[in-house]
Structures are given as structure tokens and as C-alpha cells.
Amino acid sequence: MPGPSFTANLGGRVALVTGASGGLGAHFAALLARSGARVAVAARRAESCAAVCEALRAAGGEAEAFRLDVADAASVGAAFAAVEARFGALDVLVNNAGISAAGPSLDLPEEAWDRVVDTNLKGAFLCAQAAARIMRARGGGAIVNVASILGLRVAAQVAPYAASKAGLVQLTRALALEWARHGVRVNALCPGYVETDINRGFFASDAGQAMVKRIPQRRIGTAEDLDGPLLLLCSDASRYMTGAEIAVDGGHLVSSL
Numbered sequence: 001m002p003g004p005s006f007t008a009n010l011g012g013r014v015a016l017v018t019g020a021s022g023g024l025g026a027h028f029a030a031l032l033a034r035s036g037a038r039v040a041v042a043a044r045r046a047e048s049c050a051a052v053c054e055a056l057r058a059a060g061g062e063a064e065a066f067r068l069d070v071a072d073a074a075s076v077g078a079a080f081a082a083v084e085a086r087f088g089a090l091d092v093l094v095n096n097a098g099i100s101a102a103g104p105s106l107d108l109p110e111e112a113w114d115r116v117v118d119t120n121l122k123g124a125f126l127c128a129q130a131a132a133r134i135m136r137a138r139g140g141g142a143i144v145n146v147a148s149i150l151g152l153r154v155a156a157q158v159a160p161y162a163a164s165k166a167g168l169v170q171l172t173r174a175l176a177l178e179w180a181r182h183g184v185r186v187n188a189l190c191p192g193y194v195e196t197d198i199n200r201g202f203f204a205s206d207a208g209q210a211m212v213k214r215i216p217q218r219r220i221g222t223a224e225d226l227d228g229p230l231l232l233l234c235s236d237a238s239r240y241m242t243g244a245e246i247a248v249d250g251g252h253l254v255s256s257l
């Protein structure tokens with residue numbers, strides 16, 4: 001169900017979206033560009049980021065691609081320095097890069113645990129820290145951590161993902177507390193199941209449809225369903241919000257036990 005497209009006035013603001021080479025990150029980058037932000041599109045696949053930027057520029061936006069591995073401190077340092085050099089500022093960070101490793105916890109390899117937690121939790125911290133150092137010097141900014149309803153409740157066979165997202169929600173609160181004095185707001189967006197290229201097939205299957213029946217609104221989310229809440233947290237419309245989490249899940253979290 002494609003929803004109406006929201007915009008906010010982010011005119012002239014500089015926004016960096018991690019994991020913006022595809023999926024929700026590319027969608028968020030386009031949304032922010034349409035709202036007037038100058039957008040840094042960052043992920044490991046630099047060519048995909050460049051293609052995303054090309055589309056944003058063709059639509060009249062301002063965007064630049066940056067190679068970034070959020071789990072690598074040196075890469076984070078280099079990318080944020082390059083963003084600051086290119087745009088002279090950073091006002092908004094969307095910590096969107098994230099991965100999962102599904103499977104029974106009894107068989108989970110250490111490497112899979114490290115990969116998920118290093119990306120979803122350490123990576124978000126490293127990027128938030130790099131962003132806040134720039135934002136503090138400029139009087140403030142907004143950081144949005146893309147967590148998940150799996151950070152607030154659990155499902156089977158996604159233990160490292162659920163643990164990393166729960167950690168990200170708590171990290172959001174901890175950083176909000178420390179950085180309010182610098183004008184840096186830190187909030188979490190917790191999407192429910194959102195249809196993307198990767199999971200479209202699953203949600204069309206019997207198992208996927210059975211899952212949809214457990215969502216009170218009886219449908220899977222779309223990327224557009226996240227637009228309003230994301231823009232709220234990125235813009236001055238949420239100027240008195242920090243340390244908060246917003247679930248956008250069609251009521252999945254309050255489904256009947």
C-alpha cells in the first residue's frame with residue numbers, strides 16, 4: 001500500500017544516511033533529499049551509493065556518495081571527515097546500516113554473532129560518536145537510530161539481531177542523556193516488518209501470510225509508512241524529543257498473546 005509522501009523542511013541541512021546503497025537506506029536518502037537536505041549516501045558498496053546519488057540528483061536533489069564500513073573505526077573516521085570536508089557540516093545522522101543472521105542459537109557461529117553485533121551496535125555507536133563530535137562544534141543535530149520491534153520483543157532464531165537492536169535502543173537513551181547538553185538529540189525508530197526487495201518473496205508465501213495475520217492492521221509495512229516518523233525525528237518537529245523510541249509496526253507489538 002503506497003502511502004502519501006510526506007516532506008519536512010530540511011532546507012540546507014546536511015544529512016548522512018548509513019547503509020544507503022539499497023533498501024530502506026536508499027529510500028530514506030531520497031526522502032531527505034526531497035525534503036531539501038543535502039544528503040551523504042554511505043555504505044560499503046560505493047558503486048551502488050553512486051547510483052543512488054545519480055537518481056537523487058536527476059530528481060533535483062543534492063547528494064554525494066561515500067564508502068563506509070560502519071564496523072571499522074578507521075573507515076568511519078575517514079568517511080565522516082570526507083563528509084565534513086564536502087558539505088562543511090553535519091546536522092542529521094540516520095544510523096540505518098544493519099544486518100541479520102538467522103538460525104538456531106545452539107548452532108550460531110561466533111563469527112555470525114560478531115558480524116551482527118559489530119554492524120548493528122558497535123557500528124551505530126562509532127557513527128553516532130563521529131557525528132556528535134561534528135554536531136557539538138556546530139551547536140547540535142539529530143541522530144536517528146534505526147532499531148526494530150525485535151529490539152523491544154523477541155522472535156525465534158534471530159538472537160544476535162534482537163540483542164543488537166535492544167542494545168541500540170538502550171544506547172539511544174544513554175547517548176541522549178549525555179549529549180542533550182550539546183544540543184544533540186538521539187532517538188530510535190523501531191520498524192515492524194517492512195516489505196523490501198529482499199523479503200518480498202517471503203511475505204507472499206504461506207508462512208509470510210501467516211505472519212501478516214498476527215499484525216493487528218493485517219498488512220506488512222511499506223517504506224513509505226516510515227516517512228512521517230523518520231522526518232519527525234530528523235527535523236525540528238521533534239525538538240523536545242530525545243532518548244525516545246517510536247515503533248512503526250501496524251500494532252504488531254501490541255498483538256494479542
Ligand SMILES: NC(=O)c1ccc[n+]([C@@H]2O[C@H](COP(=O)([O-])OP(=O)(O)OC[C@H]3O[C@@H](n4cnc5c(N)ncnc54)[C@H](OP(=O)(O)O)[C@@H]3O)[C@@H](O)[C@H]2O)c1
Nearest residue numbers: 019021022023024043044045069070096097098148191194
Ligand atoms: N526491512 C525490515 O523489515 C526492517 C524492519 C526493522 C528494522 N529494519 C532495519 O532497517 C535497516 C535497513 O534494513 P533493510 O531492510 O533496508 O536492509 P538491506 O536492504 O539489507 O540494507 C542494509 C544496508 O546496510 C548496509 N550495510 C550492511 N553492513 C554495513 C556496514 N558494515 N557498513 C555500512 N553499511 C552496511 C548495506 O549496504 P552495503 O552492503 O553496501 O554496505 C545495505 O545498504 C536495518 O538496520 C534493519 O535492521 C528493517
